[in-house]
Amino acid sequence: MAITGKVALVTGAGQGIGRGIALRLAKDGADIALVDLNEDNLKKVAEEVKELGRKVTTFKADVSDRAQIYAAVEHAETELGGFDIMVNNAGICQVNPLAEVTPEEVDKIFKINVQGTLWGIQAAAAKLIKLGHKGKIINASSIAGHNGFAMLGVYSATKFAVRGLTQAAAAEYASQGITVNAYCPGVVGTSMWEEIDQRFADLTGAAKGETYDKYVNGIALGRAETPDDVAAFVSYLAGPDSDYMTGQAPLIDGGMVYR
Ligand SMILES: NC(=O)C1=CN([C@@H]2O[C@H](COP(=O)(O)OP(=O)(O)OC[C@H]3O[C@@H](n4cnc5c(N)ncnc54)[C@H](O)[C@@H]3O)[C@@H](O)[C@H]2O)C=CC1
Numbered sequence: 001m002a003i004t005g006k007v008a009l010v011t012g013a014g015q016g017i018g019r020g021i022a023l024r025l026a027k028d029g030a031d032i033a034l035v036d037l038n039e040d041n042l043k044k045v046a047e048e049v050k051e052l053g054r055k056v057t058t059f060k061a062d063v064s065d066r067a068q069i070y071a072a073v074e075h076a077e078t079e080l081g082g083f084d085i086m087v088n089n090a091g092i093c094q095v096n097p098l099a100e101v102t103p104e105e106v107d108k109i110f111k112i113n114v115q116g117t118l119w120g121i122q123a124a125a126a127k128l129i130k131l132g133h134k135g136k137i138i139n140a141s142s143i144a145g146h147n148g149f150a151m152l153g154v155y156s157a158t159k160f161a162v163r164g165l166t167q168a169a170a171a172e173y174a175s176q177g178i179t180v181n182a183y184c185p186g187v188v189g190t191s192m193w194e195e196i197d198q199r200f201a202d203l204t205g206a207a208k209g210e211t212y213d214k215y216v217n218g219i220a221l222g223r224a225e226t227p228d229d230v231a232a233f234v235s236y237l238a239g240p241d242s243d244y245m246t247g248q249a250p251l252i253d254g255g256m257v258y259r
């Protein structure tokens with residue numbers, strides 16, 4: 001119960017990795033603010049957090065809208081009585097060869113994955129500085145933030161950008177006792193990968209499941225990653241054991257990309 005009594009906000013918490021992180025941080029003792037676009041999913045995850053005996057609140061917000069993220073942080077503090085940990089997890093993926101990418105697609109994914117992370121960093125840091133105590137900001141990057149992957153080029157660019165923001169924010173906020181780190185998962189079996197696999201099938205004629213299996217077969221530890229695998233590392237980043245770490249974006253991918 002390393003973070004008992006702390007308040008953690010998780011974006012993209014309605015499903016997948018965000019849900020896994022929210023439940024893990026609740027098990028670690030934190031009260032949780034769940035943020036997502038999908039209100040039905042937020043309600044379901046809120047029930048799961050309650051069953052773990054923690055306080056929980058939900059807030060529907062689009063992370064690409066700066067005002068909505070500031071409002072989400074305000075809501076978390078008002079409803080849960082504090083604010084300590086921000087997990088900027090929400091993100092989308094796109095699969096397209098670079099030659100086919102449109103300006104509209106680039107605008108959309110950069111608004112969510114990059115601006116969404118930036119607004120989350122800003123809103124969390126402003127709140128922590130106002131409250132006058134230290135805190136943790138944790139961002140979702142990816143193996144695609146360390147390597148550019150074919151057909152995932154623009155997505156990769158957004159996840160490289162998240163690492164850049166993480167490093168700059170770590171340097172800017174260290175003197176205020178705020179650490180900023182990122183997590184870089186590999187192939188996690190969530191809806192996002194179902195969509196990636198389907199899109200590869202549509203574009204290349206690969207059979208359904210073939211692309212996912214190909215990626216999973218390349219994992220040294222021999223299995224796909226689960227949201228719990230990612231959440232275990234985020235638990236470390238959210239807790240006191242990582243107090244001397246900032247500006248980092250470690251890979252937690254079962255052995256895919258080595259740095
Ligand atoms: N699934 C994977 O293999 C990997 C995922 N990641 C990253 O982890 C994060 C979570 O991914 P998954 O759980 O797999 O995705 P997912 O697609 O299963 O879930 C994403 C959640 O974010 C929410 N969301 C999407 N856009 C939003 C917005 N504009 N505002 C608020 N909420 C929004 C969705 O409603 C959904 O609940 C993403 O940033 C993703 O890029 C990184 C590496 C690997």
Ligand SMILES: CC(=O)C(C)=O
Binds near residue numbers: 144
């Ligand atoms: C979705 C994602 O980040 C990859 C490359 O698996």
